[in-house]
Amino acid sequence: MTLAEELRGVVGRVSESPSDRETHGEDLTYHAPRLPDVVVYPETTDEVAAVLRLANERGVAVVPFGVGTSLEGHVIPLEGGISLDLSRMTGVRIHADDLAATVQAGVTREELNRRAGDHGLLFPVDPGADATLGGMAATNASGTTTVRYGGMRAQVLGLEVVLADGTVLQTGSRAIKTSAGYHLTGLFIGSEGTLGVITELTVRLYGIPEYTIAARAAFPDLDAAVRAAVAMIGSGVAVTRVELLDALTIAAVNAYKETSYPEAPSLFLEFGGTEKGVAGELEAAREICAVEDAVSFEFEREEEARKRLWEARHHAAFALTAAAPPGTKFKATDVCVPISELPGAIRHARGLVDDRGIEASIIGHAGDGNYHVGFMVDPADREAIEAAEAINGEIVEYALARGGTCTGEHGIGLGKVAYLEREHPDLIPVMRGIKRLLDPNGILNPGKVLPRG
Amino acid sequence: MTLAEELRGVVGRVSESPSDRETHGEDLTYHAPRLPDVVVYPETTDEVAAVLRLANERGVAVVPFGVGTSLEGHVIPLEGGISLDLSRMTGVRIHADDLAATVQAGVTREELNRRAGDHGLLFPVDPGADATLGGMAATNASGTTTVRYGGMRAQVLGLEVVLADGTVLQTGSRAIKTSAGYHLTGLFIGSEGTLGVITELTVRLYGIPEYTIAARAAFPDLDAAVRAAVAMIGSGVAVTRVELLDALTIAAVNAYKETSYPEAPSLFLEFGGTEKGVAGELEAAREICAVEDAVSFEFEREEEARKRLWEARHHAAFALTAAAPPGTKFKATDVCVPISELPGAIRHARGLVDDRGIEASIIGHAGDGNYHVGFMVDPADREAIEAAEAINGEIVEYALARGGTCTGEHGIGLGKVAYLEREHPDLIPVMRGIKRLLDPNGILNPGKVLPRG
Numbered sequence: 001m002t003l004a005e006e007l008r009g010v011v012g013r014v015s016e017s018p019s020d021r022e023t024h025g026e027d028l029t030y031h032a033p034r035l036p037d038v039v040v041y042p043e044t045t046d047e048v049a050a051v052l053r054l055a056n057e058r059g060v061a062v063v064p065f066g067v068g069t070s071l072e073g074h075v076i077p078l079e080g081g082i083s084l085d086l087s088r089m090t091g092v093r094i095h096a097d098d099l100a101a102t103v104q105a106g107v108t109r110e111e112l113n114r115r116a117g118d119h120g121l122l123f124p125v126d127p128g129a130d131a132t133l134g135g136m137a138a139t140n141a142s143g144t145t146t147v148r149y150g151g152m153r154a155q156v157l158g159l160e161v162v163l164a165d166g167t168v169l170q171t172g173s174r175a176i177k178t179s180a181g182y183h184l185t186g187l188f189i190g191s192e193g194t195l196g197v198i199t200e201l202t203v204r205l206y207g208i209p210e211y212t213i214a215a216r217a218a219f220p221d222l223d224a225a226v227r228a229a230v231a232m233i234g235s236g237v238a239v240t241r242v243e244l245l246d247a248l249t250i251a252a253v254n255a256y257k258e259t260s261y262p263e264a265p266s267l268f269l270e271f272g273g274t275e276k277g278v279a280g281e282l283e284a285a286r287e288i289c290a291v292e293d294a295v296s297f298e299f300e301r302e303e304e305a306r307k308r309l310w311e312a313r314h315h316a317a318f319a320l321t322a323a324a325p326p327g328t329k330f331k332a333t334d335v336c337v338p339i340s341e342l343p344g345a346i347r348h349a350r351g352l353v354d355d356r357g358i359e360a361s362i363i364g365h366a367g368d369g370n371y372h373v374g375f376m377v378d379p380a381d382r383e384a385i386e387a388a389e390a391i392n393g394e395i396v397e398y399a400l401a402r403g404g405t406c407t408g409e410h411g412i413g414l415g416k417v418a419y420l421e422r423e424h425p426d427l428i429p430v431m432r433g434i435k436r437l438l439d440p441n442g443i444l445n446p447g448k449v450l451p452r453g
Numbered sequence: 454m455t456l457a458e459e460l461r462g463v464v465g466r467v468s469e470s471p472s473d474r475e476t477h478g479e480d481l482t483y484h485a486p487r488l489p490d491v492v493v494y495p496e497t498t499d500e501v502a503a504v505l506r507l508a509n510e511r512g513v514a515v516v517p518f519g520v521g522t523s524l525e526g527h528v529i530p531l532e533g534g535i536s537l538d539l540s541r542m543t544g545v546r547i548h549a550d551d552l553a554a555t556v557q558a559g560v561t562r563e564e565l566n567r568r569a570g571d572h573g574l575l576f577p578v579d580p581g582a583d584a585t586l587g588g589m590a591a592t593n594a595s596g597t598t599t600v601r602y603g604g605m606r607a608q609v610l611g612l613e614v615v616l617a618d619g620t621v622l623q624t625g626s627r628a629i630k631t632s633a634g635y636h637l638t639g640l641f642i643g644s645e646g647t648l649g650v651i652t653e654l655t656v657r658l659y660g661i662p663e664y665t666i667a668a669r670a671a672f673p674d675l676d677a678a679v680r681a682a683v684a685m686i687g688s689g690v691a692v693t694r695v696e697l698l699d700a701l702t703i704a705a706v707n708a709y710k711e712t713s714y715p716e717a718p719s720l721f722l723e724f725g726g727t728e729k730g731v732a733g734e735l736e737a738a739r740e741i742c743a744v745e746d747a748v749s750f751e752f753e754r755e756e757e758a759r760k761r762l763w764e765a766r767h768h769a770a771f772a773l774t775a776a777a778p779p780g781t782k783f784k785a786t787d788v789c790v791p792i793s794e795l796p797g798a799i800r801h802a803r804g805l806v807d808d809r810g811i812e813a814s815i816i817g818h819a820g821d822g823n824y825h826v827g828f829m830v831d832p833a834d835r836e837a838i839e840a841a842e843a844i845n846g847e848i849v850e851y852a853l854a855r856g857g858t859c860t861g862e863h864g865i866g867l868g869k870v871a872y873l874e875r876e877h878p879d880l881i882p883v884m885r886g887i888k889r890l891l892d893p894n895g896i897l898n899p900g901k902v903l904p905r906g
Contacts, residue, residue: 095791095793097687097791097792097793098791098792098793098794099686099687099792100791139632140632140636142630142632146630150603150607151630153606153636153639154603154607167879168879169879169880169883170877170879170880171877171880172858173789173856173857173858173876174791174856174857175789175790175791175821175822175823175852175856175857175858175861176789176791176792176821176822176823177595177599177604177789177821177823177858177861177862178789178858178860178861179592179593179595179643179858179860179861179862179863179864179865180858180859180860180865180869180872180873180876180877181643181865181873181877181880181884181902181903182640182643182644182648182880182883182884182887182902183593183606183636183639183640183642183643184880184883184884186606186636186639186640187635187636187639187640189636190632190634190635190636191635195635206689207688207689233552234550234552235660236659236660273730274730274733276729276730276733277726277727277729277730277733280727280729280730336626336628336629336630336631337628338548338550338551338553338627338628338629339550339551339552339629340548340550340551341551368628368629368630369628369629370628370629370630399628403626403627403628404626404627404628405625405626405628405630405631405632405633406633407631407632407633408628408630408631408632409630409632410632411632412632412633412634416633419633420633420634423626423633424623424624424633424634426620426621426622426623427622427623427624427634427635427637430622430635430637430890430891431634431635431637433890433891434635434887434890437883437886437887437890438883438886449634449635450634
């Protein structure tokens with residue numbers, strides 16, 4: 001029997017169509033596509049376990065797939081095999097009285113927020129894309145609200161995970177805290193589908209703040225904008241979001257979204273809480289921006305205007321893509337540094353791209369010390385990719401020399417394997433041991449996270 | 454050469470004195486003492502690595518020791534061997550501009566707070582005891598402030614860990630977030646000295662709130678107090694602490710600390726932030742307490758009075774010990790349940806002890822759904838210990854049936870090994886595999902966390 005025929009014996013929907021294989025062979029970035037041999041769409045944990053048992057026995061690679069919005073090639077099936085599309089696993093149970101929800105892996109964060117919103121609750125992690133919760137857990141996603149709420153590891157109370165051999169595990173509990181043995185929940189979060197397939201997760205929810213304000217501050221130069229963000233964090237201003245956008249990004253956003261934001265380095269801010277509390281924080285932020293000679297400081301209370309602002313921020317990568325020649329694709333750095341190092345790090349990055357005469361945007365989760373330099377590259381242009389990669393390498397070295405990390409939130413995937421080795425050479429043997437323990441045949445997302453051993 | 458003679462070749466201070474061995478042979482609880490053969494006091498990571506290499510080659514057990522305040526027998530050397538006392542590793546570096554600190558394992562949380570306080574900063578995790586940061590990380594400590602700041606896993610950015618074979622690892626970074634490979638930081642936190650010895654850690658610090666108020670509310674019965682705490686969490690009142698104390702505990706505290714708190718079930722609360730913000734939260738909390746017919750609601754702004762209140766709470770276990778016959782020791786349950794289950798769980802626990810005619814106190818980190826039933830037992834009285842253990846077992850079953858955990862914060866140690874098996878039978882093989890990977894000779898804190906395999 002062929003692989004597809006065998007799979008049809010254990011799972012309802014199995015596709016070998018070229019279009020299905022193509023949509024499961026690439027992500028949003030410059031990484032070269034590679035098609036899976038077959039795409040399967042399980043609807044239950046039992047089906048996931050059956051697929052994995054079969055693949056494990058046959059030694060066929062399995063790559064979990066949510067909606068394909070990860071940024072380092074995580075979902076590309078480097079060895080072909082099975083793309084395990086979890087988007088049909090969409091069960092949601094809201095435990096409103098416990099400020100928690102249990103969701104299947106294929107639920108997207110916007111869908112969860114719609115369901116939680118019916119109870120006056122929200123799920124805070126916001127990486128921009130409408131990713132699945134399973135994918136967000138697998139990549140330890142964070143994003144614009146991390147400065148207030150933390151990333152996925154702070155939100156997930158427990159997981160259902162299927163191991164390579166089909167064993168189903170339940171980690172954690174529905175309680176807010178537990179100290180019951182080794183922290184396997186945290187180990188599977190961020191393991192990028194290489195240690196197990198997350199099929200269900202229990203996450204924390206939060207009350208929707210009674211009052212929310214979004215603000216925009218534009219600055220005379222990038223350095224002033226970064227300094228203002230760092231000063232807000234240092235002085236404890238309670239921001240929910242503090243996002244840095246350079247002039248190039250704002251210009252691309254204005255063209256793409258038909259907005260008219262001043263085309264200057266800017267901070268996009270959000271504050272949530274009680275009306276009085278928010279007013280106090282907003283005033284503190286405005287004073288800090290004034291010290292850095294902000295050229296404007298505007299805020300919006302209305303939900304529509306706030307939504308427009310964050311959509312503009314979230315669509316920055318699409319806007320940059322739209323502004324670039326057809327066929328070019330997006331490539332981003334993702335270092336994170338201790339907050340006091342952020343102004344120097346961004347000056348260094350700006351200097352690097354200017355010196356090389358390369359057009360690049362800089363956006364950042366400035367409150368976390370995490371920023372992205374975005375390049376538009378033609379995947380066929382080896383030289384352009386190498387130039388971008390050389391800059392990425394220098395940015396990573398700069399961050400590591402100052403106590404930072406090569407990836408604040410995008411993860412390792414296939415694009416940063418060499419940087420993981422550079423950052424944590426001492427940890428690779430331990431990580432490799434854990435990989436062998438949980439996936440002895442190496443079928444789970446091979447070629448990701450760890451260097452080929 | 455004897456073990457002590459060999460150890461003297463690699464570490465400055467080695468003791469075989471009966472008094473040193475005795476202080477390293479027990480914790481604060483009812484668990485039976487067992488003396489180590491030798492106590493060593495390393496002062497550097499290199500010395501820790503040398504001790505472990507030697508022990509690993511000889512197959513000698515090593516039990517890390519901070520100040521011995523853990524509650525499930527974690528530090529008791531069940532197989533004798535080496536007690537590795539880290540209390541002389543007391544280096545502190547405050548990175549004030551990064552809201553972080555790097556400390557050696559033997560630094561206590563009060564010392565860290567003194568040093569951080571010079572910069573207007575605080576380290577938030579507060580388990581009551583003045584534990585070492587190394588011990589707090591090893592046991593994933595949390596406590597009274599977890600409802601606002603989270604426990605140790607939320608605070609630790611990176612670790613230096615020495616493995617059983619003497620290999621020194623650096624996990625994490627000084628950046629606020631990282632997605633660089635498997636989350637080994639989180640794996641070592643809460644591993645209770647069974648996977649490696651934590652020698653240094655980088656932790657987050659926070660600005661000291663400009664305004665803090667402590668409050669006490671007394672209630673007609675325990676159930677009303679619990680309901681009020683749950684309502685505060687459900688409605689999003691921004692408490693920094695929300696602690697439940699029953700009448701028995703308050704009476705013991707009054708006798709021990711010469712205070713005169715009303716001897717009724719009570720909530721001890723804390724609020725921190727801006728003056729206006731705190732006033733708003735305090736009023737919201739007071740209204741909730743009034744709905745539950747609170748018989749009193751008093752608050753203190755002065756630091757001395759606040760300190761007295763929290764000292765009273767923190768000394769509850771000492772107070773209960775002082776009130777009990779000499780020779781009796783403390784034994785506590787530690788389940789954590791989803792917050793909506795807390796009123797039922799505490800009614801169930803109260804009913805159990807009343808039915809059996811056993812005197813027991815109930816205190817809880819009510820905002821987290823975590824509570825402790827405390828028994829004073831004579832370690833020689835097998836029957837009393839078994840009765841307490843039977844109640845503990847029923848409390849655990851109740852919690853597990855409702856999505857909770859057998860331990861919210863005390864950990865497994867040797868006292869809860871059977872409950873870990875009960876809660877996570879499916880996870881034991883994975884945990885055991887990780888243990889074998891990192892400590893193949895089983896020298897690190899043998900008999901703790903995992904059942905004998």
